[in-house]
Amino acid sequence: MSLEKEIHFRVNGNLTSVEVPVTMNALAMIRDRLKLTGTKRGCEEGECGSCTILVDGVSVNACLMFAVDCDGRDLTTIEGIRTAEGLSPLQKLFVEEWAVQCGFCTPGMVMQGTYLLSQNREMSVEDIKRGIEGNLCRCTGYKKVIAAIAGALHATPRRGEEKEDS
Amino acid sequence: MTIEQYAAPETLDELTRLLSGGNALIFAGGTDVMPQTRAGARQFQPYLINASRVAGLRGISREGARIRIGALTTVTDILESNLLSEHVPVLVEAADCFASGQVRNTATLGGNLCNASPAADLAIPLLLVDAELELSSNDNGAPSRRVVPISDFFVAPGKTVLKPTEILTRVIFDAPPSGFRARFIKFGTRPALDIAVVSVGVAGATANMVFAITRVAFGAAAPTPIRGKKTEELLEGRLLVDDTILAASSAAQKDVSPISDVRGSAWYRRELVRTLTERALHDVA
Numbered sequence: 001m002s003l004e005k006e007i008h009f010r011v012n013g014n015l016t017s018v019e020v021p022v023t024m025n026a027l028a029m030i031r032d033r034l035k036l037t038g039t040k041r042g043c044e045e046g047e048c049g050s051c052t053i054l055v056d057g058v059s060v061n062a063c064l065m066f067a068v069d070c071d072g073r074d075l076t077t078i079e080g081i082r083t084a085e086g087l088s089p090l091q092k093l094f095v096e097e098w099a100v101q102c103g104f105c106t107p108g109m110v111m112q113g114t115y116l117l118s119q120n121r122e123m124s125v126e127d128i129k130r131g132i133e134g135n136l137c138r139c140t141g142y143k144k145v146i147a148a149i150a151g152a153l154h155a156t157p158r159r160g161e162e163k164e165d166s
Numbered sequence: 167m168t169i170e171q172y173a174a175p176e177t178l179d180e181l182t183r184l185l186s187g188g189n190a191l192i193f194a195g196g197t198d199v200m201p202q203t204r205a206g207a208r209q210f211q212p213y214l215i216n217a218s219r220v221a222g223l224r225g226i227s228r229e230g231a232r233i234r235i236g237a238l239t240t241v242t243d244i245l246e247s248n249l250l251s252e253h254v255p256v257l258v259e260a261a262d263c264f265a266s267g268q269v270r271n272t273a274t275l276g277g278n279l280c281n282a283s284p285a286a287d288l289a290i291p292l293l294l295v296d297a298e299l300e301l302s303s304n305d306n307g308a309p310s311r312r313v314v315p316i317s318d319f320f321v322a323p324g325k326t327v328l329k330p331t332e333i334l335t336r337v338i339f340d341a342p343p344s345g346f347r348a349r350f351i352k353f354g355t356r357p358a359l360d361i362a363v364v365s366v367g368v369a370g371a372t373a374n375m376v377f378a379i380t381r382v383a384f385g386a387a388a389p390t391p392i393r394g395k396k397t398e399e400l401l402e403g404r405l406l407v408d409d410t411i412l413a414a415s416s417a418a419q420k421d422v423s424p425i426s427d428v429r430g431s432a433w434y435r436r437e438l439v440r441t442l443t444e445r446a447l448h449d450v451a
């Protein structure tokens with residue numbers, strides 16, 4: 001039996017404590033212990049991006065991360081992306097653009113898209129393609145995913161450029 | 167292997183003390199350790215040490231002519247560094263064709279070098295600038311350090327000169343002189359998420375009005391990332407005209423000793439070494 005360790009962290013805004021085997025990856029902890037099954041288990045080797053989450057605001061593959069390394073950090077999973085008004089602007093665009101086919105890659109795509117948008121940079125279509133190079137879609141729906149991210153980029157005013165309320 | 171203790175030390179002193187007994191497996195980003203242990207390709211040790219929280223080991227700085235990069239610096243940090251784009255763009259080029267955004271956000275420079283894959287992308291540009299690696303340990307209660315040139319660091323696939331009690335803390339090199347030009351080419355079957363089938367790096371500087379190559383390095387073409395000494399000798403002080411470039415790309419084939427594996431046969435890798443060396447030399451000529 002593997003050594004277990006109690007860790008404390010925030011997930012989607014809530015303080016959480018769990019005891020995890022020190023060899024476990026963060027993906028197993030999120031899905032099997034926290035029962036947040038929106039984060040998908042694809043390859044478990046860092047190749048497909050379906051397990052993408054944000055750790056302290058930065059996108060990572062949960063399958064490559066030691067669960068114990070979540071201690072003290074701030075995690076966001078797909079369950080934490082919606083806003084008080086409902087789906088996030090990027091999620092709405094995934095719906096409007098029909099960027100979802102079977103949906104398996106979608107949580108990872110939305111998380112990586114959310115991270116790219118949070119970088120607050122102008123992005124060309126090439127930059128967006130580059131940005132989602134670590135996310136595989138087996139239904140080959142990349143065009144619509146790219147359209148959704150591009151749409152959100154122009155829908156969200158970049159920091160420092162917010163429109164003034166007159 | 168039963169794990170007896172897990173620790174995530176926050177200071178270098180604490181980390182080196184924990185390591186002083188040996189028997190430890192360290193991880194930083196975990197992007198190599200996690201898949202390797204899951205696949206059974208690597209065994210856990212009685213101590214599992216998370217090095218990622220150690221203060222002061224992440225960041226890129228310049229003091230005088232020396233550039234220092236902390237072992238916990240991520241590939242994304244390298245890719246986004248203005249200091250490195252200005253002084254050693256070839257290191258940024260290597261970071262640019264590394265894995266995917268998510269992996270780059272986690273993978274560290276120290277992990278890339280200490281994992282000692284023959285294909286380690288960041289090793290190639292660092293061989294071109296004669297980087298030195300600072301290794302730290304705890305010697306009977308006192309902090310101890312030694313510096314190893316990167317060309318002496320790698321021993322075999324997955325093996326380096328690091329002792330079980332040591333940790334890589336910093337990578338240090340002189341900012342290349344003005345007139346320094348270098349190129350890194352990684353060959354894979356697709357642009358993203360691909361381990362190099364072969365990679366080639368060349369670097370040179372201008373002396374007496376002549377631009378000549380001073381360093382050549384190869385990845386995934388030998389048991390470790392290597393300098394191409396025969397190619398360097400051939401190119402020393404010579405103008406990069408077509409005949410010289412052709413001769414050098416043949417010499418490059420004598421520097422390497424590739425294996426056949428899923429990514430390519432030894433024959434194919436040798437051909438790639440010649441082609442990529444030629445291409446890289448034309449690019450900087």
Ligand SMILES: Cc1cc2nc3c(=O)[nH]c(=O)nc-3n(C[C@H](O)[C@H](O)[C@H](O)COP(=O)(O)OP(=O)(O)OC[C@H]3O[C@@H](n4cnc5c(N)ncnc54)[C@H](O)[C@@H]3O)c2cc1C
Pocket residue numbers: 045046047064191192193194195196197198199200201217237238263264265266269272273274275276277278279280281285286287288328332333334335359360361362
């Ligand atoms: C999907 C995927 C794609 C990848 N693509 C690439 C690629 O394109 N190019 C490439 O070169 N690599 C690639 N890799 C390999 C890996 O991401 C890199 O080698 C990475 O830099 C390792 O860093 P890490 O911090 O995650 O290392 P870890 O997994 O934490 O550690 C790796 C090794 O280094 C040791 N170690 C770590 N830090 C230190 C230290 N400071 N001192 C002493 N020992 C230390 C560990 O004990 C272990 O042996 C890829 C991996 C995956 C999963």
Ligand code: FES
Pocket residue numbers: 040041042043044045046047048049050051052061062063064
């Ligand atoms: S499950 Fe993590 S990248 Fe595929």
Ligand code: FES
Pocket residue numbers: 099100101102103104105106136137138139140141
């Ligand atoms: S929608 Fe099916 S994998 Fe992307």
